[in-house]
Amino acid sequence: MNNLDYAPPAVRQTKRALIYMALIALSGIILAPFLMILALALSSPAEVFAWPPVLIPDDIQWQNFRDVFVVTNFGRAMFNTFVIATLSTIGIVFIDGLAGYAFAKMRFPGRTTMFMLILATLMVPVHVTIIPLFIMFRNFPLAGGNNIIGDGGFGILNSYPSMILPFLATAYGTYLMTSFMRMLPDNLVEAARMDGAHEFAIFWKIYLPLAAPALAVIAMFNFTAVWNEFLVPLVMTSTSDMKVIQTALADFSDQETVLWNLLMAAVLISILPLVLMFIVGQKHLVRGVAVGGTKG
Amino acid sequence: MTVAVEARDLWKTFPGDVHAVKGIDFRIEPGELVVLVGGSGCGKTTTLRMVAGLERISGGQVLVGDRVVNDVHPAKRGVSLVFQNFALYPHKTAFKNMAFPLESSGVPKDEIRRRVTEVAEMLELGSHLDKTPDGLSGGQQQRVSLGRAIVRDPAVLLLDEPLSNLDARLRVVMRSELKRIQRRVGSTAIYVTHDQVEAMTMGDRIVVMDAGQIAQIGTPAQVYMTPSSLYVAQTIGSPAMNLLSGRCEVTDGKLTIAGTGWSLTLSGSGAERLIARLPDGDQTVTVGIRPEDLDLVGDGPELAAGPCVTAEPLGSESLYNINIADDLCRVLKRETIVSMPEGSRAPVHLRRGARLHLFGANGARIGGAVLSEEPSVSSWIPEDDI
Numbered sequence: 001m002n003n004l005d006y007a008p009p010a011v012r013q014t015k016r017a018l019i020y021m022a023l024i025a026l027s028g029i030i031l032a033p034f035l036m037i038l039a040l041a042l043s044s045p046a047e048v049f050a051w052p053p054v055l056i057p058d059d060i061q062w063q064n065f066r067d068v069f070v071v072t073n074f075g076r077a078m079f080n081t082f083v084i085a086t087l088s089t090i091g092i093v094f095i096d097g098l099a100g101y102a103f104a105k106m107r108f109p110g111r112t113t114m115f116m117l118i119l120a121t122l123m124v125p126v127h128v129t130i131i132p133l134f135i136m137f138r139n140f141p142l143a144g145g146n147n148i149i150g151d152g153g154f155g156i157l158n159s160y161p162s163m164i165l166p167f168l169a170t171a172y173g174t175y176l177m178t179s180f181m182r183m184l185p186d187n188l189v190e191a192a193r194m195d196g197a198h199e200f201a202i203f204w205k206i207y208l209p210l211a212a213p214a215l216a217v218i219a220m221f222n223f224t225a226v227w228n229e230f231l232v233p234l235v236m237t238s239t240s241d242m243k244v245i246q247t248a249l250a251d252f253s254d255q256e257t258v259l260w261n262l263l264m265a266a267v268l269i270s271i272l273p274l275v276l277m278f279i280v281g282q283k284h285l286v287r288g289v290a291v292g293g294t295k296g
Numbered sequence: 297m298t299v300a301v302e303a304r305d306l307w308k309t310f311p312g313d314v315h316a317v318k319g320i321d322f323r324i325e326p327g328e329l330v331v332l333v334g335g336s337g338c339g340k341t342t343t344l345r346m347v348a349g350l351e352r353i354s355g356g357q358v359l360v361g362d363r364v365v366n367d368v369h370p371a372k373r374g375v376s377l378v379f380q381n382f383a384l385y386p387h388k389t390a391f392k393n394m395a396f397p398l399e400s401s402g403v404p405k406d407e408i409r410r411r412v413t414e415v416a417e418m419l420e421l422g423s424h425l426d427k428t429p430d431g432l433s434g435g436q437q438q439r440v441s442l443g444r445a446i447v448r449d450p451a452v453l454l455l456d457e458p459l460s461n462l463d464a465r466l467r468v469v470m471r472s473e474l475k476r477i478q479r480r481v482g483s484t485a486i487y488v489t490h491d492q493v494e495a496m497t498m499g500d501r502i503v504v505m506d507a508g509q510i511a512q513i514g515t516p517a518q519v520y521m522t523p524s525s526l527y528v529a530q531t532i533g534s535p536a537m538n539l540l541s542g543r544c545e546v547t548d549g550k551l552t553i554a555g556t557g558w559s560l561t562l563s564g565s566g567a568e569r570l571i572a573r574l575p576d577g578d579q580t581v582t583v584g585i586r587p588e589d590l591d592l593v594g595d596g597p598e599l600a601a602g603p604c605v606t607a608e609p610l611g612s613e614s615l616y617n618i619n620i621a622d623d624l625c626r627v628l629k630r631e632t633i634v635s636m637p638e639g640s641r642a643p644v645h646l647r648r649g650a651r652l653h654l655f656g657a658n659g660a661r662i663g664g665a666v667l668s669e670e671p672s673v674s675s676w677i678p679e680d681d682i
Contacts, residue, residue, distance in 0.1 A: 190350050191383035195444070196371035196400035205396075209387045 040264035041065070048260045064265040071259070074266055076241060077248030082273075084160055084233075084244065085226040088167040092222045093215050095169045100177020100211070101203045105189055115178065122171045127231065129166075134235055137162045162236040163244070167226050173218040180214035181207060216284030224274055245270045298326035298484050299361035299374070299451045301347060307355030308342050308508075316342040318508040319356065324501075329478050329485040331499035333492060334531065339508040340488045341456055347486060348377045348454050360452055371400070374451040378458045382441040384429040390416070390436075391425040394443045401448070415443045418477065435466045442474070446481050453483040459494060471497055492532050496520065504528045521651065522679065526659040529584045535615055535626045537584045537653070544579040546571050553583055553654075557621030558600035558644075562652070566665030566676030573663045575656055582655040587628035589650035592616065592636050596646040596667060597674050600625065604642045607634040618642050651679065 005012055035055070040048060041064055043057045069075050102108075103115050138155040140146060145153020156162045184207060192202040208215070230246035237243065243251075249270070252263040278285070301324040308317040317339040324330045332340040345351035347358050349370030357364050365373045376397070384393050391412055398408045416422050419439040429437055438458060445453060458474065459467045475498050478485045489495055495502050496516045504511040504519060504527075511531075512524040523529035529537045542555030551562040551571050560583065562570065574581075590599070600620045608615040614634050616627040625644055629635070636642050646652075648669050654662040664679035 185381075185383065187379055187381065187383040188385060191377075191379060191385075191444075192396070192400075193350070194348065194370050194375075194377050195397035195448075197396070201400065206385055 037264045037267055040261055041268050042265075043261050045259075045261060061261065064261050065269065068262050068266045068269060071262060072248060072251040072266075073240060073243070074245075074248055074251075074269075077243045077245050078270070080160075080242060081227055081244040081246075081270075084163045084167075085223045087160070088164045088226050089219050089223045091164065091168040092170060092173055093219050096173035096177045096218055097208055097211060097215060098203065099169065099174040100179075100181045100214075101207050103174070103178040104181030104184075105186065105207070115174075118171050118174050122175075126166075130231060130235055133166055133232075137165075137236060158237050158239050158242050163226075163229075163233050166232055167222060167229075170218075170222065173222070176214050176218060177211060180211050184210050213284050216281055220277060220281050220285055223277065227270075227274060298482050300324060300326050300359075301452055301484055301486065302359040303343070303347070303356065304359070305356035306343065306346060306353065306358065308339070308346060308351060309354040315508055317346070320505075320508075320510050322503055322510065322513060324484055324486065326484055327482055328500045329475070329487060329498060330501050330503060331487045331489060331495040332503045332505055333489055333495035333499075334505035334511075335490060337507075338505040340490075340503075340505045343505070344377075344454050344456055344486055344488045347452070348375055349373055350377075371397075375454055376445040376448055376450040376452075377454040377456060378441050378445045380457040381461055382429070382437045384437055384440055384444075386429055389426050389428055390421060390432065390440045390443075393429070393440055394447050397444060397448045411447055412443075415447045418480065419443050434462050435470060438462060438470060439473075442477065446477070446483070449481075450483055453478065453481070453485040455485065455487045457489055458487075460489070460491070467494075474498065493534055496532070502532070504531055506531075522661070522664060523584070523653060524661050526582060526584075526655045529653060529655070533586060535587045535628060537586050538590070538625050539655075540583045540585070540620075540623070540625075542581060542583060544574060544581050546574075553581060555583075555621075557602065557623075560597060560599055560646075560652075561674075562665060562676045564668070564675030564677065566678045569678040569680070570654055570663050570665055575662070578657050580657045581662065582659075584653035584655060585646070585650065587615065587626040589647050589652075590625070590627040591629065591645045591647045592618075592627055592642050594645045594647060595671055596648055596650065599644045599646060601641060601643040604636050604638050604640055607636055607638050609634050616642065618644055620644070652676070 005015075007015070036053070039053070039055050039057065042060045042062070043054060044059060044061050047054045047057050099118075103111060134157070137157050139150030140155035141148050141150045143153070144155045144157065144159070146155050188206050189202055192206050197205065228246060229244070233242075233244045233247050237247070249263060249266055252259045252266060303320055303322050305319045305321060306317055307315070307319055309315050316337075320339075320343065322330075332343060334340050342351060346353050347360075349365065349368065353366050357366055359365065360373050360375060385396065388396065394412045394415060395408045398411060403411075412425075413422070416425055419442065421436065421439055421443060424432060424436055424440075429440070432440065438461075441458070455474070459470050462470060471494060487494075487498055499516055501513060501515055502519050503513050506525075506527045512519055512528045514522075519528060519532050523532060523537075526539065529539065540555050540558060542553045542558070545552045545554070549563070549568060549571070551567040553560050553562070585599075600618075602619045602621075602625070605617045605619050605624060608617075609632065612630065612632060614629050614631050616629065616636055617624045618627060619625075627642075627644060646667050648667060648671070650667045651664055652667070653664045656662050665676040666679055668675045668677060
């Protein structure tokens with residue numbers, strides 16, 4: 001792309017000023033809800049419904065952040081979310097990495113067909129599969145009071161596996177890993193084979209470390225998706241000790257009232273780990289997304 | 297430990313009935329460095345990969361030592377391979393690249409450190425062991441790749457065009473370096489290249505391959521002095537041999553060969569020997585004369601004359617392209633300053649001691665003869681007597 005601008009300096013500066021103004025306006029639109037959340041999280045119940053809205057509360061209510069953990073079992077929900085997001089992310093990095101390696105570097109009958117089938121599942125919304133998943137998990141043999149054919153109990157519902165298994169492999173992750181692995185030279189497989197490495201060692205010691213940028217993207221996307229997941233935990237769990245952040249947020253409201261200031265404080269607490277993760281992993285994210293977007 | 301490598305009726309057929317290697321046989325003696333040379337698609341790399349175990353053998357056998365290794369895993373054949381583009385692991389340091397084969401075979405850490413350090417010193421890589429490949433120059437990457445191959449102390453070292461990714465100057469340096477290291481390590485080595493200069497300078501013996509078959513096996517001197525076919529004559533030698541088509545005529549014990557714009561009459565025992573070997577019937581032949589066996593002056597027989605199209609100073613030598621009936625005849629003179637300006641008409645003489653190669657219509661060698669060294673004598677001696 002040619003970035004050279006041959007317009008006179010005055011025109012160039014005006015153009016640039018207009019662009020900056022438009023960008024600032026857009027940023028404001030995007031940031032407004034977040035600023036509102038912050039303002040509400042620091043407000044007293046009285047200031048929540050004040051008109052005009054209070055952007056900087058007179059008396060900043062820091063204790064709202066403590067009360068979040070007192071009023072509800074939000075700490076447990078955060079822990080649950082952290083466990084399922086972490087375990088599913090580890091699983092997805094491993095499984096999508098393996099799948100990407102297999103599709104990119106191994107030769108086997110039906111490889112293309114299988115890859116196409118996996119890609120086709122991108123078109124199936126997760127909500128379509130939620131009921132079959134529920135039935136499968138409920139009838140999981142020899143778990144939750146079930147007999148060998150999966151009758152008699154509630155299977156693996158109300159457990160971590162019921163919230164981890166649906167996220168253990170994704171079509172997008174497989175596609176991204178396959179694209180990335182295809183870019184890596186094939187003769188490393190042969191070199192490693194000559195060096196005496198077996199097939200799994202070639203994947204584990206050579207290709208997986210080289211695919212770190214793509215793995216970082218998959219890990220971040222998946223961690224965020226599971227962290228923010230509402231439907232699967234809602235359907236798969238019913239006990240309060242298995243609640244995750246998104247279902248626990250509902251505890252700040254009942255039929256009559258909503259504790260807006262505590263709800264907003266809880267929201268702020270819940271997005272903090274994601275923000276930190278994106279700040280740390282931004283470099284890998286950009287590189288990995290660029291790869292996934294341009295190759296394949 | 298050094299072992300022999302043998303190929304017995306070796307075949308490689310790819311899907312679609314494409315025969316890349318067609319039943320070749322060779323034996324490489326322990327400690328020998330043999331070069332497989334030939335043009336693109338001649339089957340040299342496929343042969344090497346079959347010996348390495350990276351390509352399944354369609355027919356025949358590969359033996360490393362006394363053992364048939366057709367169905368043996370590459371890592372268990374006692375062979376190691378240096379790849380054309382080095383195939384270094386980009387995320388590992390030079391040390392870890394070289395240590396990887398030892399780690400894979402479960403060698404203790406202390407032993408790994410000792411062996412890698414020893415090999416690195418031999419390859420003058422001692423101060424680069426903590427660098428990853430992108431921090432190394434082409435020559436250093438090449439040496440790490442070689443180090444990774446020899447650190448396992450392989451019985452057979454396979455090298456697949458290892459110098460083709462280096463610049464011309466480095467290639468010359470690494471050529472002698474590779475030979476020195478192979479001698480020091482003592483492994484039997486198979487070296488694949490399309491560069492005939494590399495083949496000539498590095499090989500104890502050369503295997504010239506053509507369309508999946510072996511065209512000739514011999515020492516560099518044998519292959520250069522007595523090419524078995526037109527293909528070998530064209531492949532080996534730089535600048536390439538002059539090949540002139542003509543017809544033979546025998547009169548009074550003399551052999552006259554003439555083509556468009558040139559002719560040559562041979563007499564003496566060399567001519568008699570060639571006459572005896574001439575095939576019956578078709579007398580169409582091709583005469584091969586190396587550029588260094590021709591001169592623009594001298595008392596040797598004049599082959600032809602024509603305008604000098606280009607005169608190329610090569611440094612210690614100059615190469616002249618003389619147009620003879622729309623074919624270029626190459627003449628190589630040991631002179632730094634060009635003595636024949638482009639465009640001027642030049643006679644092409646045979647030098648004293650010039651070697652003439654005669655090929656039949658089917659491209660096979662009929663024989664050769666050497667022009668007498670004695671001044672003013674146009675007699676030819678049989679090549680077998682030299």
